[in-house]
Amino acid sequence: MMSVKFNLRTAILLGTLMLAASPALAEAVLHRGNSGEPNTLDQSQTSIDIEAFIVKDLYEGLTIYDASGKIVPGAAESWKVSDDGTVYTFKLRDKANWSDGTPVTAEDFAFSYRRIEDPKTAAKYANILYPIKNAEKVNKGEIPTDQLGVKAVDAKTLEVTLERATPFFLELLAHQTALPVNKASLEKNGAEFVKPGKLVSNGAFKLLEHVPNDHLTAGKNPEYWDAASVKLDKVIFYPTEDDAAALRRFEAKEMDIVFNFSADQIARLRKTFGDEVHISPRLGTYYYAFDSRTEPFNDVRVRNALSMAIDRDFLANEIYSGAQLPAYSVVAPGIATYGEPEKPAFASMSQLDRDDKAIALMKEAGYGEGGKPLNIEIRYNTNANHERIATAVADNWKKTFGANVTLMNLDVSSHYAYLQEGGKFNVARAGWIADYADAETFLALNMSSNKTFNYGHYSNPEYDALMKQSYDERDPVARSKIMHQAEALLARDQPVTTLMNSANLWLIAGKIKGWVDNAPNEHLSKYLSLAE
Amino acid sequence: MFHFVLRRLASAVPTLFIVVTISFFLMRFAPGGPFNLERPLPPATMENLMKAYHLDQPLWNQYLQYLKNAVTGDFGPSYIYKDNTIAELIGKGLPYSVELGFYALLLALIGGVTVGTIAALRQNSFLDFLIMSVATIGVTVPNFVVGPVLTLIFAVLLSLLPAGGWGDGSWRFLLLPMIALALPQLAVFARLTRGSMIEGLHTDHIRTARAYGLPPRTVIITHAMRGALLPVVSYLAPCAAALLTGSAVVETIFTIPGVGRYFVLGAINRDYTLVMGTVVLVAIFVIVFNLVVDILYGLLDPRVRHD
Numbered sequence: 001m002m003s004v005k006f007n008l009r010t011a012i013l014l015g016t017l018m019l020a021a022s023p024a025l026a027e028a029v030l031h032r033g034n035s036g037e038p039n040t041l042d043q044s045q046t047s048i049d050i051e052a053f054i055v056k057d058l059y060e061g062l063t064i065y066d067a068s069g070k071i072v073p074g075a076a077e078s079w080k081v082s083d084d085g086t087v088y089t090f091k092l093r094d095k096a097n098w099s100d101g102t103p104v105t106a107e108d109f110a111f112s113y114r115r116i117e118d119p120k121t122a123a124k125y126a127n128i129l130y131p132i133k134n135a136e137k138v139n140k141g142e143i144p145t146d147q148l149g150v151k152a153v154d155a156k157t158l159e160v161t162l163e164r165a166t167p168f169f170l171e172l173l174a175h176q177t178a179l180p181v182n183k184a185s186l187e188k189n190g191a192e193f194v195k196p197g198k199l200v201s202n203g204a205f206k207l208l209e210h211v212p213n214d215h216l217t218a219g220k221n222p223e224y225w226d227a228a229s230v231k232l233d234k235v236i237f238y239p240t241e242d243d244a245a246a247l248r249r250f251e252a253k254e255m256d257i258v259f260n261f262s263a264d265q266i267a268r269l270r271k272t273f274g275d276e277v278h279i280s281p282r283l284g285t286y287y288y289a290f291d292s293r294t295e296p297f298n299d300v301r302v303r304n305a306l307s308m309a310i311d312r313d314f315l316a317n318e319i320y321s322g323a324q325l326p327a328y329s330v331v332a333p334g335i336a337t338y339g340e341p342e343k344p345a346f347a348s349m350s351q352l353d354r355d356d357k358a359i360a361l362m363k364e365a366g367y368g369e370g371g372k373p374l375n376i377e378i379r380y381n382t383n384a385n386h387e388r389i390a391t392a393v394a395d396n397w398k399k400t401f402g403a404n405v406t407l408m409n410l411d412v413s414s415h416y417a418y419l420q421e422g423g424k425f426n427v428a429r430a431g432w433i434a435d436y437a438d439a440e441t442f443l444a445l446n447m448s449s450n451k452t453f454n455y456g457h458y459s460n461p462e463y464d465a466l467m468k469q470s471y472d473e474r475d476p477v478a479r480s481k482i483m484h485q486a487e488a489l490l491a492r493d494q495p496v497t498t499l500m501n502s503a504n505l506w507l508i509a510g511k512i513k514g515w516v517d518n519a520p521n522e523h524l525s526k527y528l529s530l531a532e
Numbered sequence: 533m534f535h536f537v538l539r540r541l542a543s544a545v546p547t548l549f550i551v552v553t554i555s556f557f558l559m560r561f562a563p564g565g566p567f568n569l570e571r572p573l574p575p576a577t578m579e580n581l582m583k584a585y586h587l588d589q590p591l592w593n594q595y596l597q598y599l600k601n602a603v604t605g606d607f608g609p610s611y612i613y614k615d616n617t618i619a620e621l622i623g624k625g626l627p628y629s630v631e632l633g634f635y636a637l638l639l640a641l642i643g644g645v646t647v648g649t650i651a652a653l654r655q656n657s658f659l660d661f662l663i664m665s666v667a668t669i670g671v672t673v674p675n676f677v678v679g680p681v682l683t684l685i686f687a688v689l690l691s692l693l694p695a696g697g698w699g700d701g702s703w704r705f706l707l708l709p710m711i712a713l714a715l716p717q718l719a720v721f722a723r724l725t726r727g728s729m730i731e732g733l734h735t736d737h738i739r740t741a742r743a744y745g746l747p748p749r750t751v752i753i754t755h756a757m758r759g760a761l762l763p764v765v766s767y768l769a770p771c772a773a774a775l776l777t778g779s780a781v782v783e784t785i786f787t788i789p790g791v792g793r794y795f796v797l798g799a800i801n802r803d804y805t806l807v808m809g810t811v812v813l814v815a816i817f818v819i820v821f822n823l824v825v826d827i828l829y830g831l832l833d834p835r836v837r838h839d
Contacts, residue, residue, distance in 0.1 A: 040614040122584035124567075127574050140576050194615045212613070212624060214698050214789035238697070242784045244680060245696055249787075252687045252695040413564030413802050420568065452575060 028530050029234045030512075033246050033258040037213050037239035041194040043179040044116050044123040049521065050259070052176040054237055057218055057525045058201040059179035062090050062109065062158070063170050067527040069518025071170050075104055075180070075202060075225075076158075085165030085474055086133075092156040095225035098182050099206040106152035112180045113160075114138075114145040125177040128435060131166040165474045167337065168438040174522075175435060204230045204526035213239055218525075231529035250507050256530075258507035263323035263385065269507065276507055280517035281325055283332045283434035284502035285442065288378070288393070289456040291425045292495055296374070297456075300493050301365040306376075306427075307497035308346045308358040309400040310393055316500050319388045324500035330490045331442045331483075332501050334519040338439040338480055342487040344494065355400050368401035376405045380429035381415035389499070390429070419455040428455055433502070437520055439483050443467060446495055458495030533830075537823065544819045548812065552602065555811045556595055559804055566611035566802045585611060598808070607812070608805040612797070618809035622791055626813075628698060629778030629790030632706060636713035637775045643714070644721020645764060651722065652729035652760075653752070663722065670719030679712040679785040696787040709786040713779055717771050724767055728760040735759070758832055765828050769821040777814055 038051040046055055056064070064074035073079075076090040096104040116123045117138040126139045133149025149161035162169065172178065181193070182200035189198045199207040204226070205218035216237040220230055238255055240246040243262045247269070249255045261269065269277045290297040290306070297303060312326035329341035346354050359368070367374045378394060380386040387409065394405035410418065419428055434441045444450060447467050448459040466486040473479040490496070504521045514527045567573055567581050582588040586597070601608060607618035616624075651663040686708060687695035699705040732738060733756055741751045778792025791810065798806035 037613075039612050042614060045614045119580045120584065122577070122580040124573060124577060124581070126577055126580070136576070139580070141580075191615070211698070211789055212616070212621070213783075213793065214787065238787065240696065240787050242787075245683075245785050245787060248680070248683050248688055249695045249697075252683075252691065254695055254697070410563070411800060413566075413568045413800070414562070415564075417564035417568040452573075 027233045028231060029236060030232050030525060030528060030530065031255045031257070032235055032237050032525065033240055033250065033255040033507075034237045035239070035243075035246065035258075035260045036241045038216070041199065041207070041210075042191075043112075043176055043181060044121050046176050047124040050239075053259075053523065054216060054218070055176050055179055056203070056522075057205045057235060058199070058203045058207060060096075060203040060224075061174055061178045061180070062092075063174045064524065065174055065518075065520060065522035067514060067516045067518075067524070069516070069520040069522050071174055074174070075109075079170075085167075086162045088160045088162070088169065089153070090158040090160070092158065093225050094156065096202060097223040097225065098200050098202050099221045099223050100182075100185075100200050101223055102182075102184070103155070104180065104202045105155045106158035107155075108180045108183055109158050110150040110152045111183045113150045113178070114148050115181065115186075116177055117148055118145050123177060125175065125435070128172050128175050128177045131162050131164070131169055131172065133161040133163050135163075164471070167476050167479065168436050168440070171436040171438065204524070205235060208234075215239075226526070230526050232525060235525045247507070250509075253509075256509040256512055260505050261507065263320045263505075266321045266323055266505075273507060276510055278504070278506040278508055278515075278517050279323060280504050281332075281334055281519055282502045282504045282521055283334055283437060283519050284432065285327060285330070285332050285498050286324060286389075286431050286500040286502060287330075287429075287496045287498045289419075289428050289430055289496045290494070291428070292456045292458050294424055294426065296365065296367055296372075297426060299365050301361045302367060303494040303497070304344070304346075305358040305361040305365070305401070306397060307344070307494045308354040308361070309396050310497065310499060311351050311396055312499055313351070315389055315392055319385065319392060320500065323503050323505055325503060327498045327501040328491075330446070330487055330496065330498055331439045332434065335434075335437050335439055337437070337476060338483065341439070342484055342491045344491040358400055362401050368403065374401055374403040375426075376403055377408050377426045378405065378429070379408045379410070379415065379418075379425050379427070381412040382409045383412075386429055393499075420452050422451075422457075425455075430455060430496075431502070434520075439480070439487070440470070443470075443483055443486055443490075446490055456495050458493070460489060460493065460495075463489045533827075537827075540823050540826070544816075547819060548815055551811060551815045552599070552808065553595075555808060556598065556804075557591075559802075559807050560591060562802065564802055566804060568802070585609070602808075602812070607809045610803055610806050612801045612803040612806065618805050621794065621806065622809055622813060625778070625789060625791035625794065628788055629783070629792055630776050631701075632709060632713065632788060632790065633772075633775035633778060635706060635710045636717070637772055639710060639714040640717035640721055640771070640775075641764075641768070644718040645725045645761070647718075648722040648725025649729055649752070649757070649760075651726045652733065655730055660726075664726065667719040667722045670715050671723070673716075674781075675712045675716060675779065676781050676785065678715055679709070679782060682708045682712060683785075696785070698787075698789055709782050709788055712785070713775060713782045717775065720767065720771070721764060724763045725760060728763050729756060732756045732760045761832055762829065765825055765832065768828075769818070769825040772821045773814060773817040777810075777817055 034050045034053060036050045038054055040046055041055060043055055043059065046052060060074045062074055062076040063071050066072045075092055075096050077093045079088055079090045081088055092104060092106060098104055113129060115121050116126055116129055117135050119139055119141040130136045134143060134147045137143045138145050138148050151159045153159050180202060185198060185200040186193045192198055196207050196210050204221060204224050206221040208219045209217040218235045220233050221227065240249060243260065246258045247261055247265065250258045290303045292298050316324045316326045328343040328347040331338060331341040333341055346357065362368045363371065366372055376397060378390045380390050390407050394407060397403040397405050432442060432445060445453045446458050447454065448464055463486055466482055470479050470482040473482055508515050511531045513529045513531050567578060586594060609617050610621055613621055647663050651660040654660045683695045686693045693704055693708055697705060738751060738756055741755050778790035780792045780796040783790045783792040794806055795810050798810055
């Protein structure tokens with residue numbers, strides 16, 4: 001009797017195992033390299049791209065980016081905008097559900113946005129939603145959170161009132177900070193709501209497992225409204241922060257995707273992997289700021305001369321091996337609503353002509369050979385590439401002007417803390433990656449009212465007035481024109497000199513289908529599939 | 533013996549206190565903070581963050597609060613890895629580091645002592661020369677070279693072993709990081725053993741033992757080895773503390789989810805609580821292993837026995 005029972009049990013066990021094993025073999029699993037461990041899965045706390053890739057697979061905002069990086073409806077199936085552009089009414093999808101089966105409601109979004117602006121949440125990207133009425137005041141603790149301009153009209157209708165018309169508001173809603181949280185789960189679990197088994201999400205995938213610094217597994221969410229078109233069963237994110245280690249895992253076929261690799265590998269990778277290497281321009285700038293409070297950098301001629309003498313082609317092609325693109329404008333190209341950015345006049349000249357003009361300008365200003373000595377200190381945050389760039393720029397300035405250039409580097413925290421706290425300098429490296437595809441994100445950096453990011457303390461009332469005008473302008477075409485006028489002033493004054501635009505670097509295995517390179521660098525796993 | 537252990541454990545308390553105090557203030561006097569990012573935060577956000585983490589309070593106040601919490605085992609939240617407390621981060625990572633470090637330690641110790649003994653017995657032979665050359669290379673070649681070379685050979689070219697990750701924790705995943713971690717230490721153990729073994733083989737009591745006609749194995753293992761191990765044992769403490777608390781380099785190269793990386797990341801990110809957590813962790817390991825070594829010393833050498 002005993003042995004019969006035992007055999008029966010064994011048979012059942014074996015049968016179950018075989019049943020479980022057969023679909024497992026057919027599972028479509030994407031092994032997605034992610035170049036670092038997410039600091040958090042809490043949408044209110046995230047600030048970096050590697051977190052965005054994960055949380056945007058788990059959650060879905062009102063709007064999302066499609067495979068080519070364009071804004072399309074997400075959890076909202078449609079919306080209406082009032083004539084003055086200040087009231088948005090979103091209609092949520094009837095089929096939009098959370099992974100626990102409960103419906104996604106307008107109140108979930110209203111709650112999430114209030115949570116972002118609540119000063120107690122201390123959300124890093126709270127300012128992304130500042131266009132919402134009263135958001136800034138709520139975030140500064142001046143008025144209670146219920147004064148925020150969001151209202152659940154009914155279970156599936158959300159009304160959002162803005163401070164003023166914001167042409168890029170739908171883009172802001174696709175930012176990871178604007179992803180909804182499940183109110184019930186958050187209230188039940190508190191800070192633990194981000195843990196596997198507790199995290200409730202409304203996106204194409206749900207969190208299955210998370211071993212920090214090893215892997216994070218997301219499985220297809222059957223409750224997702226568009227689950228039928230999601231082709232992957234699982235996405236496993238690998239936080240390989242070491243570029244070289246990530247490449248080796250790609251070469252060993254342990255990962256299908258690698259995000260970011262070091263520029264000096266590009267030539268070798270192109271040779272080995274051909275079309276699997278994806279390099280495309282990104283909405284990001286690499287620039288040097290001049291301290292306009294200190295001599296001689298307060299002289300527009302000196303700034304222009306220094307800017308002209310930098311051989312950007314060498315920096316981009318030789319030092320970054322083409323992983324960055326030479327750039328001259330403050331606004332990065334690739335913004336549909338803005339068009340071609342404003343470049344300084346010297347951008348169209350050859351480097352030889354620029355050098356001649358630069359020497360003449362510097363002489364006029366009374367510095368360099370035959371004039372006052374030109375001492376320049378370049379500050380940058382410690383990094384091999386930044387050091388090579390600084391060395392090359394120093395060499396340009398030494399050769400062109402006989403300048404005495406010194407380099408000074410600090411780790412990234414110290415470098416930016418110094419600049420933000422108003423520390424004086426000569427020339428300092430900085431970078432800017434757009435959070436939304438609008439020229440304003442780049443131009444706002446140089447307003448005199450911008451105490452944090454205007455490192456060089458450029459102060460031009462004309463520029464400030466144009467920027468203010470652009471904020472008040474409701475017609476998108478007129479607004480773009482005003483911003484172009486403002487950018488032209490920066491091209492003339494060179495408070496900062498843009499050196500390069502950054503690029504998105506990806507390795508995508510040939511078997512991956514549905515991948516499209518795009519400037520906003522948005523790649524939801526729900527658009528991807530594996531070729532057999 | 534019991535009193536000795538008790539006394540040593542009691543003296544660990546002021547040691548820890550001093551370590552915590554010095555690291556706390558050193559960390560705070562470094563420029564920048566946990567929220568000074570490459571992409572700077574707007575002032576209002578910064579203010580909210582400082583308030584949320586009580587960083588807006590006077591430094592001495594934060595220090596006292598930290599001490600008070602630390603005594604109850606609360607090492608605070610991580611400023612960077614926000615979903616976790618320091619205790620959770622270290623609690624999750626430490627088992628991986630300890631397991632890997634323990635195997636590496638065993639490999640380094642057994643391998644190093646064996647190889648060192650062989651070299652000493654064949655002093656100035658070709659074998660001795662070969663072993664010591666390899667050991668010198670082992671000490672000088674850093675593991676950020678050894679690690680990638682091993683993966684290139686065994687994972688990329690031969691496809692025999694995985695290139696990284698903890699996987700299911702089987703030997704296939706652990707072998708390469710274990711070797712990369714153990715190699716430099718193995719070389720140190722080999723050199724130490726060889727040196728003291730050669731010295732030991734020329735002492736009077738060994739000569740006497742040989743004169744009595746004791747078999748060579750007894751002479752070497754029971755008599756010579758005992759004295760020769762003293763320097764090895766004294767190196768064991770810092771070595772064990774270093775290996776068991778993980779290596780930032782090896783863990784990053786092989787994507788091992790241990791605590792080693794937190795030493796570096798904590799400092800770079802100015803994650804104050806994480807730095808404090810790792811400092812306390814290492815201090816405890818060093819104190820414990822020094823104690824263990826002192827006890828081992830007594831067992832090997834009656835002259836330093838703690839009765």
